[in-house]
Amino acid sequence: DAGITQSPRYKITETGRQVTLMCHQTWSHSYMFWYRQDLGHGLRLIYYSAAADITDKGEVPDGYVVSRSKTENFPLTLESATRSQTSVYFCASRKQGLAKNIQYFGAGTRLSVL
Amino acid sequence: KNEVEQSPQNLTAQEGEFITINCSYSVGISALHWLQQHPGGGIVSLFMLSSGKKKHGRLIATINIQEKHSSLHITASHPRDSAVYICAVPLSNDYKLSFGAGTTVTVRA
Numbered sequence: 716d717a718g719i720t721q722s723p724r725y726k727i728t729e730t731g732r733q734v735t736l737m738c739h740q741t742w743s744h745s746y747m748f749w750y751r752q753d754l755g756h757g758l759r760l761i762y763y764s765a766a767a768d769i770t771d772k773g774e775v776p777d778g779y780v781v782s783r784s785k786t787e788n789f790p791l792t793l794e795s796a797t798r799s800q801t802s803v804y805f806c807a808s809r810k811q812g813l814a815k816n817i818q819y820f821g822a823g824t825r826l827s828v829l
Numbered sequence: 830k831n832e833v834e835q836s837p838q839n840l841t842a843q844e845g846e847f848i849t850i851n852c853s854y855s856v857g858i859s860a861l862h863w864l865q866q867h868p869g870g871g872i873v874s875l876f877m878l879s880s881g882k883k884k885h886g887r888l889i890a891t892i893n894i895q896e897k898h899s900s901l902h903i904t905a906s907h908p909r910d911s912a913v914y915i916c917a918v919p920l921s922n923d924y925k926l927s928f929g930a931g932t933t934v935t936v937r938a
Contacts, residue, residue, distance in 0.1 A: 746924055748925075755930075756930075757915070757928045757929065757930040757931055758915070758917075758926075758928040759928075760925055760926075763924075763925060765924075773925070805871075805872060807872075809924070816877075816924075817862070817874045817877050818862075818874065818926060819874065820864075820871055820872035820873070820874075821871065822870070822871040823870075823871055823872075
């Protein structure tokens with residue numbers, strides 16, 4: 716089924732390790748987003764991308780790196796994972812155009828950093 | 830700062846009860862989103878509305894742009910409605926969303 720998929724769904728890693736979370740969408744949406752969801756904070760934007768090769772920081776970008784060489788993929792890398800990065804990560808995409816366009820979310824990746 | 834405030838934070842209802850969740854925002858917006866997240870699940874967009882009212886099954890969303898307020902109503906609630914409901918608004922002239930903290934709804938049989 717086409718849509719937006721995240722992998723892996725669950726990941727356990729150790730502090731200091733590099734981790735990459737994958738996000739793939741089949742709609743050719745221009746915009747893609749990475750959020751983290753933590754108790755007491757709700758969803759917070761980490762990075763977003765308006766198109767291939769165009770990325771920008773969100774609210775909480777420190778410790779994360781993104782790339783977007785192809786429209787359909789938007790990987791999120793934790794270069795040196797820390798315990799504070801234990802969270803649930805959601806990728807989302809939406810069409811170009813009006814700000815009110817719906818964002819479509821992936822199923823999420825639950826990351827534990829030990 | 831939080832552009833979006835939701836209330837209540839938690840809500841427990843008996844099956845069949847009418848439920849209301851409120852969302853207030855402080856920025857001018859073009860539209861407001863209501864999202865649903867089931868326990869351990871992904872996030873689904875329920876409504877995007879810019880005026881008036883929208884209805885989908887037992888869910889009704891209303892918005893008052895002048896008062897910067899929206900409500901999500903669940904009629905004849907059912908245990909499967911148990912989820913976190915999240916309100917989100919686009920930041921002005923931008924494609925990023927600002928999210929409320931969510932309302933956790935539990936419907937008991």
